[in-house]
Structure formats: structure tokens, C-alpha cells
Amino acid sequence: MDFSDSPEVAEFRADLRAWLAEHLAEHADGVSYDSAEGVEATHRWHRALAAAGYVAVSLDPRYGGRGLSDLYEAVINEELAAAAAPPPPPIGHIAHAVADFASDDLKGRVLPGLLGCTESWCQGFSEPGAGSDLAGLSTTAAATDGGFVVNGQKIWTSWAMWADRCLLLCRTEPDQPRHRGLSMLVVDMDTPGITRREITLANGSREFAEVFFDDVRVPAANLVGERGQGWKIAQHMLTYERGPADMGWTGRLGNVLAAAQEAVRSGRLPADDVLRRRLAAVAVDAQVLSWHVARSLVDRESADPGSSGSIDKLLTTRVEQELYHVVDDLLGAAVVVGDQRPFSEYLWSRAQSIYGGTQQIQRQIVAQRLLGLPRG
Ligand SMILES: Cc1cc2nc3c(=O)[nH]c(=O)nc-3n(C[C@H](O)[C@H](O)[C@H](O)COP(=O)(O)OP(=O)(O)OC[C@H]3O[C@@H](n4cnc5c(N)ncnc54)[C@H](O)[C@@H]3O)c2cc1C
Secondary structure, X not given: OOOOOOHHHHHHHHHHHHHHHHHHHHHOOOOOOOOHHHHHXXXXXXXXXXXXXXXXXXXXXXXXXXXXXXXXXXHHHHHHHHOOOOOOOOOHHHHHHHHHHOOHHHHHHHHHHHHOOOOOEEEEOOEOOEOOOHHHOOOEEEEEOOEEEEEEEEOOOOOOOOOOEEEEEEEOOOOOOHHHHEEEEEEEOOOOOEEEEEEOOOOOOOOEEEEEEEEEEEEHHHEEOOOOOHHHHHHHHHHHHXXXXXXXXXXXXXXXXXXXXXXXXOOOOOOOHHHHHHHHHHHHHHXXXXXXXXXXXXXXXXXXXXXXXXXXXXXXXXXXXXXXXXXXXXXXXXHHHOOOHHHHHHHHHHHOOOOOOOHHHHHHHHHHHHOOOOOO
16 A cells, blocks of 8 residues: 555645744744633634644535545644644544534534634533443433523533533433434533533643533524434544544654654663563554554545544554653653653543543444444
8 A cells, every 4th residue: 555645645745844834933832721821822823724724624615624635634633743833723523523414504604613713612522420321411402492492511521611612412302212312502602501610630731621501592503413313423523533634643652752762762761671672562553553544544535434433543542551651661750750741741641541432432332333243
């Protein structure tokens, strides 16, 4: 299989490199979700990328995309990582869900803001009693004249503190079987009755919140797809969240790996035989991962990601967690008493096996949907 760039991809890559060479320095402060300034810097970076045409390029040009294949999303992730630039906005999965299911009216109203990064979004799926068992969620949206009235609570909602809109999975058909009773709504976060409460992560990031809905009115025109289609839309969206084009982590992991190799080679970080072997093993796994991601992206040229996104996520998680484990062991005590960044990155790597569905759930999806094994 030939993984080299086609002439079109090579030209796209060269343009992006030139754009980064000219504009990256303006965003040298980096981005974070630790403070109001960090969030504003993050949004500035996202808006600059969008204005230059480097956000959600696989989406329809009518709504701000460029109608390119997923491969181009991966090129963007790869080039940003190679330039040590902040990541692109993680909106591809939400954009695909809205673009593939919403009415033309709803798409026209919300996609330009999402793709242009002038409006921030969050994903309201998980609840205190429904994470892995997502179909058991209990936030309700009761149909009334002209729309819905939402009551319930979401948790672990990334970016909810700053979000303008929420893609909300909720129960509209209480008399239907669990999976068929769910619907997807676009909710404006400034609607009366919404309360957000921040949750700080162990690594200091303030990206999480709990969101409470008390008699929140949502117009019928904000229903994505049809009533009862929520589960299908959520599954579609999650395949993008788990798949390689959205994750785009391989380049960033490559940077961390290269830095660790250099530190050991130069003697800056001493490593015994065991650590050197672990570093070699993770380097091999990272190489295999990057080939796997390249192949998955080629597969996506001809089909939606489907359940194979679970394999992508499992493999990436394994490499990332082992890599940061090795880095921490190389650093020794310095990881907790020195520069806090490596420890924060290590903690973040632990979250990889939880968000978008835990690794136990990903293995179940592989067992049942890809291997055809019976339920336990
Ligand atoms: C960084 C991060 C960002 C997130 N962002 C969002 C977001 O923006 N929006 C959102 O809605 N949610 C978000 N989440 C929440 C995430 O989707 C849930 O945490 C996840 O689905 C797990 O649900 P839970 O926390 O309720 O754990 P539980 O479902 O209670 O699981 C606890 C443990 O039990 C295991 N388990 C549960 N059921 C089974 C089973 N049937 N078989 C085997 N093992 C099982 C799980 O694997 C896990 O190890 C985020 C989470 C993280 C870490």
C-alpha cells in the first residue's frame, strides 16, 4: 500500500506549512483550559485556523467546510503536531452528526458558527447514572406545543462552561424501549433554566462541568433528525470521535517519543536495560499504530468509519498510556517535584481509556460487532 501524498494532498500540505510558518508565532502562548485567558487564546487559535480554511475540511462547503476527504483532516492534525502547534478544535464528530442528520434549516442556522469556531459547542451525553450504559439515560425532553421541555442533569461535559450550544441526548419517548426512546436536540446554552457547575480535573484542567436542566424550553426546529433517532445519531457521532482522523494523536505521540529517545541517547535521562527495552517496545507499537491509522484513513475514503473506530481508539490508548508511563519512569522523582507538564500529560493519558466510551466498552464493541461473538 502506498502511503505517500497524492499531488493534491502534497499541495494542501505545503500550503498549510506556509500558513503555519507565517501565523503560528502569533499563538505562541499556547492554549489551555486552565484559565479565562487560556480559553480565550484557545478560541483565538481555533478562529484563526477556521478563517484560513483548516477546520472541518471534510464537511460540506455550503456550511464552511471544503468537501475534502477525511485524509485531509489527518494531514492537518499531522502538520500541526509536526509544527508543535496547538491542536485543531475537536468538533469533527459533532459536525458530522449535525451535517448528516439535521434538517437544512437547522444546518444553515448552526453549522457556520460551529465550523467557523465563532460559537463553542459541548456534547451532553453522560449522566451521573448513565455513562457506559448510555441508553439508560434519564434526562427527559417532553413534547409540548412548538417544542420540548428538558429536565435532568449531564456530567463530565467538556467545555460546557464556555459553550454557546449543546448537542443533547435525551429521552423523548418514555414508552418506547430504551434505545428507541432517545432523541438529539441542539440546545442554546443561554436558555433560561440551564445551570453549569465547573469540575476541575486532577491535572488542573477546568474543561469539565455538570449541567442542570430545569424546565428548559427547546424549539421543535432544534430536533436533529427525527424523534427516536437519538441513539443512531449518537453512535454515528461516536465512531468519528473514536476514529483516527479526529484523534490525530500519532504525530504528537511521535514528538514525545522522539524527545524521550533524545534524552536517553544524550545521557540527560539515565535509563537501565528494562527502561530501554520498554522505550524500544513503545517505539515499535507507535510505528505500527501510525501505519494502522494511515490504513484506516484510506478505508474511510470509501466507507463511514463504523465500529472499527473502536480498534483505532484502543490501539492509540495503549500506545499513549505506555509512552507516558515510560516517560514518567525515566523522569523519576522529577515528575512530581519538577516541571508539572509531564505529570499533567500522564494524567491526561489516563483519560484516553474513558472518554468516548471506556476501553472495556470498546472491547465489547469489537467482540460483538466485529468478531460476531455472542453477548456474555
Ligand atoms: C476527558 C473526558 C472527557 C469527557 N467528555 C465528555 C463530554 O464532553 N460529554 C459527555 O457526555 N461525556 C464526556 N465524558 C464522559 C465519558 O463519556 C464517560 O466517563 C464514560 O462513558 C464512562 O462512563 P462513566 O464515567 O459513567 O463510568 P461507568 O460507566 O460507571 O464505568 C465505570 C467502570 O465500569 C466499567 N464498565 C461499565 N459497564 C461495563 C460493562 N457493561 N462491561 C464491562 N465494563 C463495564 C467501565 O469500563 C469503567 O471502567 C468524558 C470523559 C472524560 C474522561
